[in-house]
Amino acid sequence: xxxxxxxxxxxRHVFGTGAKRPDNAYEEINNNNNNNNENSFxxxxxxxxxxxxxxxxLINIKVSGSAWDTNLVKVNPKFLSVNLEAGGGGSFAVIPxxxxxxxxxxxxxxxxxxxxxxxxxxxxxxxxxxxSSSEDCKVMIWNxxxxxxxxxxxxxxxxxxxxxxxxxxxxxxxxxxxxxASASGDLTVRIWDITxxxxxxxxxxxxxxxxxxxxxYNGSLLCTSCRDKTLRVFDVRAGKIxxxxxxxxxxxxxxxxWMGDLDKIATTGFSRTSDRQLFIFDTKNFGSPIVQENIxxxxxxxxxxxxxDTRMIYLAGKGDGNIRYYEFVDDNKQLYFLSEYKxxxxxxxxxxxxxxxxxxxxxxxxxxxKLHHNAVEPIxxxxxxxxxxxxxxxYTDTCDGKPALTCExxxxxxxxxxxxxxxxxxxxxxxxxxxxxNEAAAASLAHNEEKMPTTEKELKEAYKxxxxxxxxxxxxxxxxxxxxxxxxxxxxxxxxxK
Numbered sequence: 382x383x384x385x386x387x388x389x390x391x392x393r394h395v396f397g398t399g400a401k402r403p404d405n406a407y408e409e410i411n412n413n414n415n416n417n418n419e420n421s422f423x424x425x426x427x428x429x430x431x432x433x434x435x436x437x438x439l440i441n442i443k444v445s446g447s448a449w450d451t452n453l454v455k456v457n458p459k460f461l462s463v464n465l466e467a468g469g470g471g472s473f474a475v476i477p478x479x480x481x482x483x484x485x486x487x488x489x490x491x492x493x494x495x496x497x498x499x500x501x502x503x504x505x506x507x508x509x510x511x512x513s514s515s516e517d518c519k520v521m522i523w524n525x526x527x528x529x530x531x532x533x534x535x536x537x538x539x540x541x542x543x544x545x546x547x548x549x550x551x552x553x554x555x556x557x558x559x560x561x562a563s564a565s566g567d568l569t570v571r572i573w574d575i576t577x578x579x580x581x582x583x584x585x586x587x588x589x590x591x592x593x594x595x596x597x598y599n600g601s602l603l604c605t606s607c608r609d610k611t612l613r614v615f616d617v618r619a620g621k622i623x624x625x626x627x628x629x630x631x632x633x634x635x636x637x638x639w640m641g642d643l644d645k646i647a648t649t650g651f652s653r654t655s656d657r658q659l660f661i662f663d664t665k666n667f668g669s670p671i672v673q674e675n676i677x678x679x680x681x682x683x684x685x686x687x688x689x690d691t692r693m694i695y696l697a698g699k700g701d702g703n704i705r706y707y708e709f710v711d712d713n714k715q716l717y718f719l720s721e722y723k724x725x726x727x728x729x730x731x732x733x734x735x736x737x738x739x740x741x742x743x744x745x746x747x748x749x750x751k752l753h754h755n756a757v758e759p760i761x762x763x764x765x766x767x768x769x770x771x772x773x774x775x776y777t778d779t780c781d782g783k784p785a786l787t788c789e790x791x792x793x794x795x796x797x798x799x800x801x802x803x804x805x806x807x808x809x810x811x812x813x814x815x816x817x818x819n820e821a822a823a824a825s826l827a828h829n830e831e832k833m834p835t836t837e838k839e840l841k842e843a844y845k846x847x848x849x850x851x852x853x854x855x856x857x858x859x860x861x862x863x864x865x866x867x868x869x870x871x872x873x874x875x876x877x878x879k
Contacts, residue, residue, distance in 0.1 A: 388717065391775060392691055392708055395746060397722030397762045400438055439476060440756040441484045444729060447516075449499045449549055450592060450634045450682055453730030454752045455511075457503040458738035458782075458810045460525060461750060461757060462511060464498045465490055471498040471515045477529040489530035491523050493537050502551045505735070506558050506784045507813045510538075512575070514548035520563045522575050527812060538815070539822040541573050543580050550593065556600040556799055557791035558784035562617075564591040570605060572617060574788050577818040581792055584615045586622050593636040595646070598689070599796050602664075604646050606637040612648060614664065618792060624667045629658055634682040641689025642798070643711055645671075649683035649696065657683055659696065661709065661716065672716045676705070686733040690777050691746055693719070695762075697731040704731075704749065704760065722760060728752060734759075736779040737808045744772050776804045 445453060445464035455462045462475045471494030476484065496516035504510035509525045521537035546566030554560035560581075561573045570584040570591065589608035596603055602623065604614045612628040615621065629635050631651025638647050646662045648670075657679060661672035676683065681700035687693075694716075696705045702724035708717045730752035739745040740761070747762040764775055778801035785797035802808075 390708060390717070390719075392693060392719060392746070392764065394765050395693075395706065395719055395762050396765065397704060397706075397720075397760050399722075399724060399751070400759045400761075438756055438758050439481055439484060441486070442474070442488070442755055442757065444752060444754060445473075445497060447497045447499060449497075449547075451500045451549065451730070452684055452732060452752075454732040454750055454757060455501050455503055456732040456734045456750050457505075457508050458735060458808065459508045460503070460511075460529070461732065462501045462503070463752070463757065464501065467492065467497070470494060471496050471517065472533075473498045473501055473513060475511060475523075475525050475530060480529065489532055489534075491521075491530075491534050491537075493521055493523075493535045494519065496547070499547065499549050500551050502553055502561075504553050504559075504815075505555060505780070506782060507815055508782075508810050509812060510815050512551045512553065512561055512563075514551045514563055516547040518542075518544045518547060518565070520544070520548055520551055520561070520573070522561075522817075524815060539575065539578050539817050541571075541575065541578050541580075543571060544569070550591065552594050552596065554600045554791070555596050555598070555780075556784065556797055557786040557788055559788045560600075560791060562594055562596070562603060564594050564605065566590060570594060570603065570615070574792075576788065576816070577821040578824075579821070582617060582620050584617070584620055586613065586615075592634055593638075595637050595639045597639050597644075598642045599798050600791070601796050602639075604637050604639060606635040606648060606650070608635075610635075612637060612646070612662065614646075614667070618794060624664065626662065626667050626669070629660065631655060631658075633680070636683065636685055638685045638687050640687050640694075640709070643689075643692075643709075645709075645711075647685055647687060647694055647709075649685050655680070657698070659683070659685070659694070659707075659716070663714075671714050672709075674707075674716060684731050686731070686747075686749065688736065688747055690736055690779050691775075693747070695733075695747065695749065697728060697749065697751075699729065700727050702726050702728065706762070722762070724751075726753060729754060732757075735782070737782055737802075737804065738810075739804075741771060741776060741804050741807070742769070744775060746775065771805045773805070778803050782808075782810075 443466045445466050453464050460475050465472045472490040472492035474488050474490045494515035494517050498513050498515050501513045511523050514520050520541040522539045524538050544565040544567055548563050548565045550564040552562050559575045561575050564570045568587040571580050572582040587607050591605050591607050593606045602614050603617050610628050613625040614623050616623045629650025630653045633651045635650035644664045648660045657676040659674040660670035663671050681698040684697045686695040692709050694707045704722040706719050728751045732750040734748040744764045744766045745761050749760045751758045781800045781802040783800045785800050
């Protein structure tokens, strides 16, 4: 019998731990009530463990019921944002991470959108700045108070206006300060300077809805997955598609995430037979995936998260209770399944904590925030170690949270990799000031006011204007159809004369 070999890896034994108490915690306490003192001591140990874990969970949150495919929750080292269900408009809550337990019924929120909020994203270089996108075709930039929200905030710092359809995705640049990408139902991705609300670049070429966007390691490229089953990579500043290839062939949602400095892209989607899949594409040979992995036959969209420091990919399926995680080895272009975090409670969304905020004293390599129907639960992934010393072999230098480029430098053509630092001495969030062009901000907000009828009379007038515009468009289309038929007839006559 040939000898068997176990692959050497520091992450083979990574395990996930949820913050929620075990379902039988109270049962164990009640069953021990009549036991001796030793068992009574165990009872209190169980009880205090339960208290310690339940305090980490945020509950009593009215999560958005929007059918748009988004993660619904985002996290940074200080705050957590959740899209909320709101009547007559759109809102989202931003909650300090230390404010756990049951939340108040009337949770303070940002509610400046006139339609449901679809996506949010924190500025990676300023923990107190967040962007939101909505069905009202707008992207808004908000300033978060240091102590968190105490009252509702309805007016953003600045509004980014330009999209013609609902805006489904927003994502900040990983290297340049104050640069934001937004993807819309108008089939475009727009790149913004958020300090003055200026649209710098518009990326087009999609034939159907854009399902996800992801920046490259230095932010010079942007990849998109689309409902037309095509994976595209754009040169952002040139505004052109540099490469494209066929992606997953199923009709359900697809996601793409850039794999850090490896110049590879991981995608999740479905096959023609509805199998959930994970592909990895090499941008140096983009024709076909170098890794194709069939996961299972569940129906939920897979949300991928990539850790560039450990080369691990986390897959969380919507409607699942499980999170699978893999390790990619670039030397032999192989993907290895590590393990699976299992739970009986399904997740509606998932947020990924930036690596600079993990707990190194517990050898935590990742932390995901699982969204339940009315609660958010942190799930910690750790490497089992007996030593209390800093695990330098586990924690390579990671992104510092400081911009390597200004917005002006980036659009002038300059490139740079993210600034890195060591986690050995820990990480302390620093508040940075954020300033905008006051004139541009005032103009953007005035634009919002002009476009939002509020009274019944204004709504009727807006309806009449829209109806008139539709009739004009119908007339134009009819005239164009007549002209097309005339030209076709002329071409046919010319062919006959030949």
